[in-house]
Amino acid sequence: MSQRFLLILIIVTLGISSVAWAVLRGNLPPADFTFHNETEIKSMDPATVTGIPEHRILAAIFEGLAKPNPETYLPEPGVAESWDISADERVYTFHLRPDARWSNGAAVTADDFRYGIRRMLDPMTGARYAYQCWYIKNARRYSAGLAGVEPGDRVEVELNLPASQPWTRRGELLHGVLLSKKATDRSGQNSNVVAVRVGNQERQFLVGADTQEAPGGVEPCRQVLLDFREVGIEAIDDKTLVTTLERPTPFWLQLTMHYALFPLYRPCVEEHGSPDWTYPENIVGNGAFRLQFRRVRDRIRLVKSDTYWDRENVRLNIVDALSVDSRTTAFNMYETGRIDWLTDTESLIVRDLLEQGRDEVDLNPAPFLCTYFYGLNLNQKPLDDVRVRQALSLALDREEITRVAMGAGEVVAYGLVPPGIPGYQSQECHRGDPAEARRLLSEAGYPHGIGFPKFEILYNSDETHQTIAELIRKQWQRNLGITVSMRNEEWGSYLNSQRQMNFGICRRSWVGDYLDANTYLDMFVTDGENNRSGWSNLEYDRLVADAAAELDDEKRLRLLESAERILMKELPIIPIYYYVSRNLVRPYVRGFYNTAVDLHPLGAIYVDRDARGRNEYLSSE
């Protein structure tokens, strides 16, 4: 009996202590400022990420040439203390500040930017946002690998790395001139070798060959690329960086605030390899904060950097970014005082809070650059008929949609480009007019909807999307007498169906990468990566291309406006509403403003619990 008792006692003690250990491991000293970062971020590596949660963290631990003004989100000097722009607006010379430092104390140099951008462009990196760098001269060709070069071009051949080396290192580089992409080797067996003249010698290479020796005098190599010295980025000295662009790009300074163009500390990346260099014990950053630790699906803790050049103006010491998957849970945590800034409040909760008068306390929804729209599949009948598309748009009562399904004051949309882009006037399609819609539909051969072919509205599983689709289905039935069905798919399948154009109408949304209409309009050029409607209009293509080449900003904007006018007449997409931001920010949080992209630099935020009166967030528009 006593033995049995001892055994039970041991098991119970072990159980209790292991539970205690697991719980107490999660116990932490509190942070100065805690915010809801939506979901677990993918990585700290600028080359592999795309989302907003990642952006918030990366912008805190790195800094680009320019940094955003917290109030306007327009560029102001970051690592570069000043810049000169050439008369043709293609050459930017950045002068780096002498006191910009990495978190290990080393100086931030022009070469660190060149390295970061080269790594972004390197096909081996597999960067998703490489296209943000394609405005630089020849950058697109560099990132296309062998496909980007033709015989006669200067190329660089990267030889294979020894197997023990981290993937992030580069093999030995040979510079030469490409002779042929499809040469036959000397033994005549392989006709896919690349011939390059290196020095005075013609050498043959086999790209992507794993073996250290290839037959027939052919040398294996990792890749053959355009010579990087042909790409328009040059470090004149440690503190001067020159970027030469393909064409004038008015939003180039804004792009330098994007993580795709952040500098990287090369020894760190090359020594630890990917992804190990991004781990808290290894990572070297140059931003206002330093990464202390990351717990999966729990939090990322940032601490103020003591090497940041502007550290005197950073007032938060410890910041926690929580990855709470459930928005309701995050809201509960905000209401019980465990979160200071809730980034993405449920729209229907916002409606209730607004009714309770919380817009006087901690809530101030504001429009930002994101459009919710329905994409139409023009390969499918009857959507190939422009009259049908116009009828579908005219038959919508967008006011009803935002009133019933949304709650935060979302704005009805009649154009693709949201308002708020400096100098740009959004071009609108016609507002709701059921009678005109019916007329167009019968003109297209479907009077009262008779004989109208069936199609589906596709959306990803989400309550809000479902409510909207349901409302639209009813409005079309009521105003046009047509019946459409609805199909929801979970995220992965939905994206797949969207890419394969396996839908009639598909819910989509688009958030701008920078403050310019181009980020929306270049989506719909013929065969664009994100067109996904089958729509093609040569006049539209020409206008977008002309705008890209136009030096005069005024004329450029008018060209883009004409393009949007075509888009809104042809309607391969039907805009529904513009998003509003739904931040909940506690009154004691200061230095937080509504911005057009709904991003809020952490370096400017501070907490003042004694402050009285409305904070900047409530006062901003």
Next chain:
Amino acid sequence: MISFLVKRFLWMIVTLWVVFTVSFFLMRAVPGGPFDSERNLPPEIEANMMRRYHLDDPLWKQYWRQLSNTVRGDLGDCFRRDLPVDRYIREGLPVSAALGLLALVFSMVLGITAGIVSAVYRGSVSDLTLRSVATVGIALPNFVIAGLAIIWFVFLFPVFPAAGWGSVRQLILPAFCLGAPYAAYVARIMRTSMLDVLSQDYIRTARAKGLTQRQVVLRHALPGALLPIMSFLGPATAGILTGSLVVERIFYIPGLGSHFVQAALDRDYTLAMGLVLLYTVLLYTMNVLVDISYALLDPRIELE
């Protein structure tokens, strides 16, 4: 005993291999891939990413590579996040285990107590009440219980924090919500088996000796009545481990349950595979332990 363990171990290897193979091909048969996002990748870049993760190889080659890596103990890196799979397991498993253990303790203590009371005072008001509560407990999914618990104990009577991980107070509500449906099952099993035992001859003998009700129930009837509970432990552990998803989400607990489902939704082939294999090992081990405990509790059962 040794030969039993060896045999079970060999079967576990076979099971793992079958699970691996089936999951491997099932995952790839579902539409979509790990690099999908709302923005399409330019084809050159997509080709590079496929090449880097060897997704452009023929399927059998991918299968072979992943299988041999797994055998060597290398579960690989996640596709969706820049972290190795074993880091997820290292961070998430202790959390899930602590939560699960506490939930199990809750369900056992509540269930066994309720079962004994119901059986001993059979037909009384307390029996009826406990049985109705148990029926409701089985019928209610744990997210409903969690929602009610949050309204009561977080907002109406603020005794517990809303969510999070790092103190014992934060653990109580989620463990309760996770364990409650199982407590209801345990109570029903306990009541039945207790009634069964109480009608046995040796209990009558014990009463005839003049023992008090308390001695009869706790010392003589309880050990025999516990056997069916032991056999329920295996499936209960399985259910608690794999069923923690909802509770983990609602209470923002960084356990394994939400990784498991999210990995499948994200088409994160390596992470999903790692977790499927981990769960297979855990459940298999639990079942072997239950088998062994049978033999220990009841000498009539032999292991073979």
